[in-house]
Amino acid sequence: MEQYFFIPGRYPALTLAEIISAFKEEGLLYDLLLFSKEAAVFSVNGLSDIKTFSGKLGGVVKSGRVLDEILFSDNEDKFNYIFTAAFLKEKGVLLNSGKIKFALSLYQAGADAEIFSRLEKKLTELHVHLKDNLKSENIKAGFIRIKNRQTQSVSLVKNSVLKSGFELSLVASAHSLFVGRTEWVQDFEGFARRDFYKPAKDKRSGIMPVKLARMMLNLSGKGESSAVADPFAGSGTIILEAAIMGFSKIYGSDISSKAVGDIRTNLNWLTGKQANVNLFVSDVARLSQKLQAQSIDAFVTEPYLGPPLHKFPTPEGINRLFRDLTPLYRAAFTNFRKLLKKDGRVVIIFPAFILSGRLKLFELGPIADDFEPVHLLRELKIAHADITVRGSFLYRSINQFLIREIALFARK
Numbered sequence: 001m002e003q004y005f006f007i008p009g010r011y012p013a014l015t016l017a018e019i020i021s022a023f024k025e026e027g028l029l030y031d032l033l034l035f036s037k038e039a040a041v042f043s044v045n046g047l048s049d050i051k052t053f054s055g056k057l058g059g060v061v062k063s064g065r066v067l068d069e070i071l072f073s074d075n076e077d078k079f080n081y082i083f084t085a086a087f088l089k090e091k092g093v094l095l096n097s098g099k100i101k102f103a104l105s106l107y108q109a110g111a112d113a114e115i116f117s118r119l120e121k122k123l124t125e126l127h128v129h130l131k132d133n134l135k136s137e138n139i140k141a142g143f144i145r146i147k148n149r150q151t152q153s154v155s156l157v158k159n160s161v162l163k164s165g166f167e168l169s170l171v172a173s174a175h176s177l178f179v180g181r182t183e184w185v186q187d188f189e190g191f192a193r194r195d196f197y198k199p200a201k202d203k204r205s206g207i208m209p210v211k212l213a214r215m216m217l218n219l220s221g222k223g224e225s226s227a228v229a230d231p232f233a234g235s236g237t238i239i240l241e242a243a244i245m246g247f248s249k250i251y252g253s254d255i256s257s258k259a260v261g262d263i264r265t266n267l268n269w270l271t272g273k274q275a276n277v278n279l280f281v282s283d284v285a286r287l288s289q290k291l292q293a294q295s296i297d298a299f300v301t302e303p304y305l306g307p308p309l310h311k312f313p314t315p316e317g318i319n320r321l322f323r324d325l326t327p328l329y330r331a332a333f334t335n336f337r338k339l340l341k342k343d344g345r346v347v348i349i350f351p352a353f354i355l356s357g358r359l360k361l362f363e364l365g366p367i368a369d370d371f372e373p374v375h376l377l378r379e380l381k382i383a384h385a386d387i388t389v390r391g392s393f394l395y396r397s398i399n400q401f402l403i404r405e406i407a408l409f410a411r412k
């Protein structure tokens with residue numbers, strides 16, 4: 001088994017669930033060794049290419065293989081050895097004979113605060129130490145200066161660090177330091193391009209972040225051979241990601257014909273073709289008349305979440321919103337039930353709020369009676385503020401009153 005580290009973006013719990021779903025989907029055996037809001041370390045059996053695997057994910061910003069683990073109880077020489085040409089040659093990191101650029105990043109994953117603070121202070125010294133050691137071996141090296149303790153992906157790409165140099169990602173756990181080599185960073189430009197430059201958008205009905213769409217598709221645990229559908233497709237954020245991921249059948253529908261037209265425009269902009277994407281206008285309540293029974297592997301969707309909120313709603317306002325949305329969710333789940341294959345999944349968003357410091361979740365009542373919630377992280381017994389009592393995840397956007405709750409269901 002090889003060990004790998006993953007650095008999540010702003011949504012660590014959801015990202016952990018996404019990684020685990022992707023492991024399961026690929027039939028990989030894994031063991032979670034470490035998880036914090038800054039890093040996750042797994043040992044995985046049979047992962048052939050960390051770059052291809054990570055490239056599918058929406059929540060991870062950096063990943064790579066673990067080269068070594070140094071216990072804090074080991075002697076100092078062992079620790080210092082990491083920052084030498086000899087170690088890097090031994091691990092196959094140093095292959096290039098020309099001038100190289102390197103970077104170091106430090107992530108907190110359970111280390112004692114005092115130990116971590118010492119490591120953090122030592123970071124500048126370690127950069128210099130490594131540079132000098134490389135020089136003594138006739139390797140000219142420069143390093144990326146960092147303000148905090150982490151090198152941003154943008155700097156790694158701009159300076160070709162991963163191509164013609166290296167980054168060591170140091171993940172500090174309670175007892176040890178995992179020394180990883182960064183092998184992949186997220187295609188931040190690609191995600192930003194799809195977030196900001198899609199030609200057709202409908203700001204009023206709300207557009208979801210592209211990375212969230214990607215994470216939700218991965219949460220479904222379904223692979224390329226599957227049929228996915230988004231019946232509240234809006235301007236098509238989920239549909240576009242599904243097209244990039246290569247799902248074999250994709251169904252996008254919306255009650256608004258403008259939305260369906262927008263998706264067509266956006267798909268043309270993205271791929272120049274509509275290939276395996278089937279778009280149509282439909283009220284979700286009538287969806288089972290438009291699609292074949294038991295033909296869908298996963299519904300991945302963000303329903304209408306109510307009118308835009310310009311101020312924080314009152315408790316009565318929240319109750320009213322939940323009450324108003326209930327028939328829509330009921331209609332959606334009734335149709336999902338008819339259309340899903342036996343092992344089908346639903347990945348769906350509900351509105352949630354923090355009211356007087358307490359989380360107020362949408363009341364499901366009998367809406368999803370034919371479904372059971374899937375708690376992806378249940379066996380791992382992880383506590384995190386973004387994991388709800390029903391095993392779903394909170395996605396909190398800056399400057400938004402409404403919190404998105406991301407929930408996964410299986411057909412009973």
Ligand SMILES: C[S@@+](CC[C@H](N)C(=O)[O-])C[C@H]1O[C@@H](n2cnc3c(N)ncnc32)[C@H](O)[C@@H]1O
Binds near residue numbers: 231238283285
């Ligand atoms: C929050 S938006 C989805 C946005 C989408 N995820 C995106 O990123 O563009 C909800 C969509 O649900 C559609 N909608 C509302 N009621 C519907 C219904 N009864 N059946 C189908 N679609 C509906 C709206 O037209 C809107 O486009």
